[in-house]
Every structure is written in structure tokens, then in C-alpha cells.
Amino acid sequence: MKLKFVLFQFFFLLAVFATHAQQDSLSISSKTTTEKEIQQKENEPYNALAPSKAAFYSAILPGLGQAYNGSYWKIPIAYGGMATGIYFYLKNDREYNKYRDAYKNRLAGRPDQFEGRIATNGLIRAQEFYQKNKEISIMVTVGVYILNIVDANVEAHLRQFNVNEDLSFRPNMDYDALRGKTNYGLTLNYSF
Template sequence: MTGVFFLIFSAITFAQEDSLAVQRRGLTEAPLPDSEDYEPYNALAPAKAAFYSAILPGLGQAYNGRYWKIPIAYAGLGVGIYFYINNDKQYNSYRNAYKDRLAGRVDEYAGRISTERLVDAQQFYQRNKEISILVTAGIYILNIIDANVDAHLQQFNVNEDLSFKPKMDFDALTGKTNYGLSLNFEF
């Protein structure tokens, strides 16, 4: 019995290597996957993409290779700016008419719009200008967030090695079907 214990113990000790010897040979590094499109994890990619989008909208999307998102970003910003300019023009028109009316001059809305309605129109277009600014700023911030999240998700490993599938098993003894979920991990 002692001989069997000694034999097993000696086989275990000879099978172990010194960790320094393994590190010297460089065996502690993880082997690279077999796929050709493997890229190592870049922790600064999301920060770079967000920074580029903050500097110039759409530049972070170009950094991520999502060129189709650039026109969407500029269209959103353009729509917000267009509505700001349009509302500002209308606001100035009603404001100048109100000033003319207070000064006793004839304005372009004389006889059609009352003074109270001129004040209401000014408030309406002022509020719409502010909303246009908020929408434009929101689209700009959304552009930055999109570039950051997209850079994070590009580095996310999505392959078929890890799968979560429903499983049905027929029990031949009872004649019933068993349902369940199986988690498969392949090396």
C-alpha cells in the first residue's frame, strides 16, 4: 500500500513544473484564437471614438467603421439647426411687429393680428427656439454616446462557442417529453 501511495505521489510531483520555468518559456500567455479576424482588446477604443465624435460629429462613427451612421447624425443636427433658424426668423418677425406697434408705426400684421396675439406668437416661437436648441444638443450627445457604445460592442466576442439552446429530450421509459435549456460551451 505504501508503494502505491509513493508511486502516485512521485508521479504528481514530477508532472508539476516550476511556475518560473513556465513563465521564462512564455507559456503563460493565452494562445491566440484560430480565426483570421481576431483583434486584441483595445481598452481605449471607446474613449477615442467618443472623443472623435465630440470633436466632429460623425468622426467617431467613421473611426468605428460605421459610415452609414454619419448621414443620420448630420441629418439630425441639420434638422435641429433648421428649425432653430426658422423659429428665430418667425420670432424676430413678430417681435419687430410688436416693437413697431408700441412705437406707433404701422407693422406688417396691422389689422390682422391683435397686440396680445403678437405677444403670444413671440412666446410660442421663443419656446420653439429653445426646444430646437435642446434637440440639437441631444442629437449631438447621442452621436457621442453611439460612437462610444458601438466601439464597446465591436470588441464583444460573439461566436458560436457559447450557445444557449432549448433542449427537448424524449424519455423512452415513461414515454414523456422533457423540456429544458442547455448551456453549451465548446473549446
């Protein structure tokens, strides 16, 4: 019950941070850009090392690449994912050790805490179950760590991508009156 409450709090806070970050990124500023600001943005040099720097920073310390990119709201997600994997690894390790010790005691002829309730085959199956869960927890933790590095790298690449108002990509529907069918497609428009 306590674990469910902690997980609920974690995901609630995660949703609050994500919503706040999304609102910040979607907010429309009333400031008009001047010709000088547009020219300055266009003249920024392409930094080819920014993606590799971000990936390196995230590899050294998870979340540091996200901080380098300015996406601070992703840092709790990275640490939360890794902390969840580590938590379940430690929990499954305790359970595995409990059943392993009981199995060793039973083989040595000493009494164990599951005597009369769980058969020897049940102790073996429990050890295998918790061993498998420990391995899955390690894979989840490593997967979140690798995803953290990839996210920092990709975001650094995308931050340098030219997102100009003159370039648009939108769906298009064209009604063919001769055949009576609608044609679907995508149009790419570039304004000079």
C-alpha cells in the same frame, strides 16, 4: 409644401442607406475561415482606449467616431439630425423676429404688417410660441450631438466583444406533461 418634399427626400435617402448598410452587414460570405485566421482573431489584444478614442473623435467632429468604428452609414444620420434641428431653429428665429419687430412697432406707434389682423396679445403669444420652438430645436440638436458621441463609444465597446459561434443564447420551451403546462425560459449554451 417644399419643406415636406425635402423631408421626404431626406428620410427616403436615410432608409436607402440604412437598408444598404443592413444588407452589407447581414450578407453571408462563402469564404471559410482557416484555423490561422481564427487564432489571429483570438490573439488580438483588447484595446481599452478604443471606446474613448471613438467618443473623443465624435465630440471633436460629429461622425468621425463612426468613421473610426467603420460605420460610415451612420454619418449622414448624425448630420441629418443636427441639420434638421439647426434648420428649425433658424426658421423659428425668423418668425420670432418678425413678430417681435411687429410688437415693437406697435408699442412705438408705428404701423406694422399685422395691423388689424392680429391683436397685441396675439403678437405676444406668437413670440412665446416661436421662442419655445427655438429652445426645443436647440435641445434636439444638442441631443443628437450627444447621441452621436454615445453611439460611437458604445459601438467601439461592442466591436471588441467576443461574438463566438460556441456561445449561444436562445429561448427554450419545455412542456410539462404532468401538469399540462408549458414552461418558458432562456438557455445559455457554451460549447468547448
